Amino acid sequence: MENFLDQYGYLALMVGTFFEGETAILMASSLIYRGLFDFPLTILFAFSGSFISDWIYYLIGRLNGKYFLAKRPKLEAKVKPVTLFFHKHKLQILFSYRFLYGFRVIIPLVVGMSCIRPGAYLFYSILTGLLWATLVSTTGYWVGRLLNLQAKAFEDNFLFIVLGFALFGLVVGYIVRTFALKRMKAD
Numbered sequence: 001m002e003n004f005l006d007q008y009g010y011l012a013l014m015v016g017t018f019f020e021g022e023t024a025i026l027m028a029s030s031l032i033y034r035g036l037f038d039f040p041l042t043i044l045f046a047f048s049g050s051f052i053s054d055w056i057y058y059l060i061g062r063l064n065g066k067y068f069l070a071k072r073p074k075l076e077a078k079v080k081p082v083t084l085f086f087h088k089h090k091l092q093i094l095f096s097y098r099f100l101y102g103f104r105v106i107i108p109l110v111v112g113m114s115c116i117r118p119g120a121y122l123f124y125s126i127l128t129g130l131l132w133a134t135l136v137s138t139t140g141y142w143v144g145r146l147l148n149l150q151a152k153a154f155e156d157n158f159l160f161i162v163l164g165f166a167l168f169g170l171v172v173g174y175i176v177r178t179f180a181l182k183r184m185k186a187d
Helices: 002-019 021-029 039-070 073-088 090-099 106-113 118-147 151-156 158-186
Strands: none
Touching (some): 002 021, 002 039, 021 039, 021 118, 039 073, 039 106, 073 090, 073 106, 090 106, 090 118
16 A cells, blocks of 8 residues: 555545545545655645636536526526525635535536636635645544554555545534535525
8 A cells, every 4th residue: 555655645635635525635644644645745635636626617617507507407406595505605605615515516516607707716716725625634634643543554444444534524514514504594
């Protein structure tokens, strides 16, 4: 595993954060204190993967979102409450959307379909992306340090570790999503 991490560690982290951010960044950052990852580079590559993902969805929403939804009334009905919530709480969403687990794709799409210009979205995506990558990396670092995680432990218990980090992400995501959905229904 250490050879794999030496060869593909940061690239794997970037690809992982593109698809499933929290699990990939928590795994990588939990090995920082072992010297397998560097803290600033972990933040940079985790940020890069999530930033690219967010921008792809933003651009899809900006260039084709309204047309795409108009052709799919059922999907449009599901997106509508998120859109209304976004318009009422624009600044709060723009500052916190990276932490809203379960809304990873839909929020950048909705932002793309809104009146938020690319320059403004660039500011928010950089700010929240760096904040997210830093906070999640710091959490992963301390988990790895407190549990004394080693690359060999990942090899021997890979499935359990991935499931553990995924479960942690799902629990946090469920709490945040439940709170956000309650707020959307209240508005």
